[in-house]
Amino acid sequence: xxxxxxxxxxxxxxxxxxxxxxxxxxxxxxxxxxxxxxxxxxxxxxxxxxxxxxxxxxxxxxxxxxxxxxxxxxxxxxxxxxxxxxxxxxxxxxxxxxxxxxxxxxxxxxxxxxxxxxxxxxxxxxxxxxxxxxxxxxxxxxxxxxxxx
Amino acid sequence: xxxxxxxxxxxxxxxxxxxxxxxxxxxxxxxxxxxxxxxxxxxxxxxxxxxxxxxxxxxxxxxxxxxxxxxxxxxxxxxxxxxxxxxxxxxxxxxxxxxxxxxxxxxxxxxxxxxxxxxxxxxxxxxxxxxxxxxxxxxxxxxxxxxxxxxxxxxxxxxxxxxxxxxxxxxxxxxxxxxxxxxxxxxxxxxxxxxxxxxxxxxxxxxxxx
Numbered sequence: 001x002x003x004x005x006x007x008x009x010x011x012x013x014x015x016x017x018x019x020x021x022x023x024x025x026x027x028x029x030x031x032x033x034x035x036x037x038x039x040x041x042x043x044x045x046x047x048x049x050x051x052x053x054x055x056x057x058x059x060x061x062x063x064x065x066x067x068x069x070x071x072x073x074x075x076x077x078x079x080x081x082x083x084x085x086x087x088x089x090x091x092x093x094x095x096x097x098x099x100x101x102x103x104x105x106x107x108x109x110x111x112x113x114x115x116x117x118x119x120x121x122x123x124x125x126x127x128x129x130x131x132x133x134x135x136x137x138x139x140x141x142x143x144x145x146x147x148x149x
Numbered sequence: 150x151x152x153x154x155x156x157x158x159x160x161x162x163x164x165x166x167x168x169x170x171x172x173x174x175x176x177x178x179x180x181x182x183x184x185x186x187x188x189x190x191x192x193x194x195x196x197x198x199x200x201x202x203x204x205x206x207x208x209x210x211x212x213x214x215x216x217x218x219x220x221x222x223x224x225x226x227x228x229x230x231x232x233x234x235x236x237x238x239x240x241x242x243x244x245x246x247x248x249x250x251x252x253x254x255x256x257x258x259x260x261x262x263x264x265x266x267x268x269x270x271x272x273x274x275x276x277x278x279x280x281x282x283x284x285x286x287x288x289x290x291x292x293x294x295x296x297x298x299x300x301x302x303x304x305x306x307x308x309x310x311x312x313x314x315x316x317x318x319x320x321x322x323x324x325x326x327x328x329x330x331x332x333x334x335x336x337x338x339x340x341x342x343x344x345x346x347x348x349x350x351x352x353x354x355x356x357x358x359x
Binding site: 001025028029030032065066067068069075077078079080082092093094109110112113114121129130131132134135136137138139140141143144146 | 182183184185186187188190191192193196198200201202203204209216218220221225229236239240241242243244245246248249250251283284287310331333357359
């Protein structure tokens, strides 16, 4: 996994050093309140139009909410106090084959599956720290919260 | 790893008065306790779709609208049912933040031409309105042909049709960097035909606005 990611990043870096947009997997379409994107060690405030990359973690504050459209037309949105990691995204726009893995580390998530899940049922996976969801279609909601003892 | 577990077991024993040996030892959770809930929502088109939910080797399939799976303690996966009102209470802010659904338009062309049919000249007005109504629109334009003519000719023709729509979009003030264009030639007919068959329904451009 790690090695694969490093290799993919290496290939991307080698082939398209000037095409900064090449790794875009989707965009932020809706921003309410405090929303940030963590990429590597940096955190930047999110805005409508922010381009997302594989590995980004989208974080909302107490009053925050965010809506994301991925390149396969999947929709993801998170409510307040949420942390959503875009772990893996691969999509072939000709064959519609691909894979989407995202983890709701905490908070609430609504999702509408797109072309990846339509082409390959189960190829869209939503995780929480405790569960794994295989998505065959199409609309779902997930909450994952640390609970009191 | 051993010691925190022993401490936990000792605490559990102290709290409940049970002998520690009666408790099965499981791997430590990422956090002490969670409240996980998964809901399959009814889709816009009325279908329910389906989900599998897996927790520690157990699996549930949700295939009815508002079916739920919940995990509140490690090792348990419970099926249930919720309501639209309950979903609203729990997920309201997330649901309200869902982006507008992608919409696909089909525009048709005259034979061997990048000229739109009269009907599609009306349809393109709806396309412009859809784009104008979105906050951060992206437009994907894919041209297609019927199977009359060579592959190479049709690749070029499909591309020309897509470019024609792109030019129209730019003429309406849509930024060029928001528009992606591709031509697929005769590879993806909407209506399958033998080679060299004239089929107006395949002479089209598919435009997705998201």
